[in-house]
Amino acid sequence: MPINSPLRIRNAIPADIGTLRDLFRRSSLTNDDDRENLLANPDALELSGTSVQEGRTRVAVTTDGRIVGFVTPLVVRDAFELEDLFVDPDWMRQGVGRALVRDVVGAARRRGLARIEVVANRHALGFYEKAGFAVEREVETRFGPAPRMHLAVSRAEPTPVLRKRGR
Ligand SMILES: CC(C)(COP(=O)(O)OP(=O)(O)OC[C@H]1O[C@@H](n2cnc3c(N)ncnc32)[C@H](O)[C@@H]1OP(=O)(O)O)[C@@H](O)C(=O)NCCC(=O)NCCS
Numbered sequence: 074m075p076i077n078s079p080l081r082i083r084n085a086i087p088a089d090i091g092t093l094r095d096l097f098r099r100s101s102l103t104n105d106d107d108r109e110n111l112l113a114n115p116d117a118l119e120l121s122g123t124s125v126q127e128g129r130t131r132v133a134v135t136t137d138g139r140i141v142g143f144v145t146p147l148v149v150r151d152a153f154e155l156e157d158l159f160v161d162p163d164w165m166r167q168g169v170g171r172a173l174v175r176d177v178v179g180a181a182r183r184r185g186l187a188r189i190e191v192v193a194n195r196h197a198l199g200f201y202e203k204a205g206f207a208v209e210r211e212v213e214t215r216f217g218p219a220p221r222m223h224l225a226v227s228r229a230e231p232t233p234v235l236r237k238r239g240r
Contacts, residue, residue, distance in 0.1 A: 080169065082176045085130035085143060090122040092140050093130070100159040104196040110216050117215070124156060131176055133160075133169050144173040146180065146189070152223070153181050155191040174204045174224075181226045189224040198222075 085093065097120040102108050111117050124130045124145045133142040142160035146153035155177065160169045177189055192212055193201050198220055206222040213219075 080133045080135060080141070080172050082131055082133050082172065084128055085125045085132045087122065087125060089132060089140060090120075090125050093125065093132070093143055094120045094122075096140065096143070096161050097157070097159050099162055103162050103165070104194060106196070107194070107216065114215075120157070130157070131173065133173055142169040142173055144177055146177050148184070148186065149190070151186055152188040152190050153177055153186055155189060158191070158197075170200055171204060178224070178226055182228070185228075187226055189226060191222050193220050193222050195219060 098118045101111055101118055124147075129147060130143055130145045132140045134140055140161075141164040143157065144155065144159075145157040147156050148154075158170060158173060160173075174189070181187075181189055189206070191201065191206065192214060193206070198208075201222050201224075204224065206224045208220045208222050210221050211218045212221045
């Protein structure tokens with residue numbers, strides 16, 4: 074169900090890091106098949122604050138100021154690589170992930186980047202497909218094979234089609 078109130082998406086600041094670390098851990102542990110591996114490798118549950126310090130992380134915030142998700146894009150050649158995309162478990166399936174991807178697409182367009190790329194968690198495959206991503210190939214990750222996906226970014230914001238009068 075979509076969130077009733079609008080989300081604001083802004084740059085993360087160092088004061089957000091504690092909240093983001095907690096959200097990252099709780100969100101990561103929602104993927105059932107990953108839980109055992111993650112708990113056995115606690116470093117994989119720790120978010121480094123580097124991308125926040127570098128000004129690359131974007132957070133989705135509710136009108137009452139609660140951070141409900143974040144995304145971290147990194148410029149790699151002519152694309153944005155998604156390093157992180159995590160939604161607070163209490164706010165999943167309410168359009169937060171979609172809003173964060175939309176924000177990255179807008180930023181890519183403004184920078185003239187051609188694509189968004191991601192190595193998707195298997196559990197998030199359906200989410201990325203709904204957002205328009207396509208699978209390129211399987212790649213090997215620390216915790217097994219995962220789909221590498223991409224979304225082509227059109228150069229211009231889609232413009233509404235104007236109908237000619239009288240036709
Ligand atoms: C994957 C994730 C980012 C999705 O965020 P979200 O806010 O729950 O997704 P949204 O509500 O914006 O969903 C957008 C659409 O995708 C669908 N969707 C969301 N998660 C899905 C999933 N796991 N499988 C299939 N479809 C999914 C929604 O139903 C919605 O469909 P609709 O357009 O028909 O309404 C979130 O579940 C998450 O943080 N997961 C844990 C961390 C993770 O795996 N991150 C990805 C790392 S690569």
